Amino acid sequence: MRHIRSAFHASALALALLSLATAPASAHTAPPDPAPRTASATPAGPPRAHRDQAPEEFVALRDIAPTIRQEIRYYTPHNFVGTPIDGYERPMCIVTKDTAKALARAQRSLLKRGYTLKVYDCYRPQRAVDHFVRWAEDLDDEKMKGEFYPQVEKNRLFADGYISEKSGHSRGSTVDITLARLPAAPTRPYRPGEPLVPCYAPKAERFPDNSVDAGTGFDCFDTLSHTDDPRITGTQRANRLLLKETLERGGFTNLPEEWWHFTHKPETFPDTYFDFPVSPRSLPAHH
Template identity: 50%
Template structure:
């Protein structure tokens, strides 16, 4: 397999990967190492996957750099912890569904380059309807480095069991405001979380009191399941969780999201 290159850079506060705890300071340059990634479905095929950055249905509106395959890659430790969370979720009639897992550094760079480019606002009406694209970095919705690039962070939701059919996004279809009531948003088969995934808006803050009671309870349940399973949440994104005891707390990797990037 190909080995990775450690990425070190100054921290810019930002979502899509910042935890509620401060990011560890970047480590000094180190020899190339392998993060020991596995494909989540090989560890637990019961966990649903909906890897949005490998599709055109995301806030950029195209496949993100570094996602040639729609896979959830994680460190062994994170994948095994998530399997335990899935056991607990199934016991209460729900399943986990992941939107993003390991994210190569090149993908985070792609987000920032996109944010700096004028125009290319094709998905604004759905993912950031109340924020100007030029403000996404300053407001903390995008930034580097991302905890996802360390291999033990997931973007995740809950789905009822048996899972409802997942609606497929077709390019060119009308966009739907991610902050709208559930029946007026994109038909994700997730339970109601108050907003869609990757909704850049204060309503996505984990403890927002502006979402309905059902959504607040679903967020509470997800947070409890993940916390009990050894993960730490992020206060600005109800979907974002980092393994507390992650094996690479200060190393950022840039392997592409492919099966060939696993051991």
């Protein structure tokens, strides 16, 4: 915590010294302590005792839509940081009930066409966002640059909007999501230290992923990830549009800079950034 010293004018200092010289010792009391700061999910959020407990509006996606595939990247080292991220205690998707129900409806529509939804990330605790910020400030750590941001200098990640101190994911209505064609075999685990291939390379050369080819991999820090980038054509563009149009019919809005990023509207908690960990124990007991 930073301590701020108040500046005194010369006249005020002189008066204070005179008072000290004449006042009895009992009058010299320490200034009152500042009001304690309460740790919370947001400036107006729940107190510390409830920080790790989700409100009843949150659910595990698998309880509402069990057929949606889940590949929670931040639980693993296969992400732009290169290590499991703070707050991801289990590889599970947690979202608000409204978001889960909307995803379930979209899934039913896609299953009829031979596709399934697959989530890479859902609710994201503030402690995870803080982890991203610390990593971005460490300019010497670039071990995952070759895959996730090969053409972006790390000192530009904040200015270019790839990293920020708050994330809509922390409000519980945002998901990072893609499509997979059925049947879809599981994606093999990432082996730390294996050779990295740029996230915009041809799909056959990128890290293997059982999802459809959308032109880039997930979390690709590149303008090619913009949903409507004109360089994305053919099947890649068709896959992006199928995902986007299906989710938009269900009440989701796409972030134009990331083809995989969607927020269900209206958000259940439009102004609250939660910090409970991604874990079954964070959810209400009946879940």
